[in-house]
Amino acid sequence: MQFPKAPITFAQQVDLLEDRGLVINxxxxxxxxxxxxxxxxxxxxxxxxxxxxxxxxxxxATTFEQVLNLYSFDRELRLLLLDAIAQSLGSGLFLPFVIKEKCKTCP
Structure with a gap:
């Protein structure tokens, strides 16, 4: 398989982003x-x-820091949600909810 773009170094990626207008301090x-x-x-x-x-x-005026902050916020939010799901699974609250939803016609 041939790729149309040659790989570039991380420093070249930084330069490319700057050339495209991203502010990198x-x-x-x-x-x-x-x-x-x-x-x-x-x-x-x-x-x-x-x-x-x-x-x-x-x-x-878009900065690399803005992009990184958005990534970090999203990462932390996903981790918090996964932790909350794991806790609800561990406490047994999730299973009755699933059973109730699946068996709406059950007595």
Missing amino acids: DKESAAFYLSHINYYRLGTYWWSFIEDHQNHTFKS
Whole structure:
């Protein structure tokens, strides 16, 4: 299988984002996060900050920190929700709810 795009380094990813208008105050830190989170995973979070989707350019004054904060908020929220679900499963509250919903016609 051939890929149309050649892979680029994390530093080159940072430069690409800057060329597209993303404000990056700490290039080293941005490269670190890109290496640990992934360019495409973060891409789902910067999608709402894109002004021109055809040319992949960012809205004016959008910062890498804003994107990272959105990612961090979403991650923490998912962890809290998963913890709440696990607690409800562990306390036995979830099973009666499922049975009740599945057996609405049961006596």
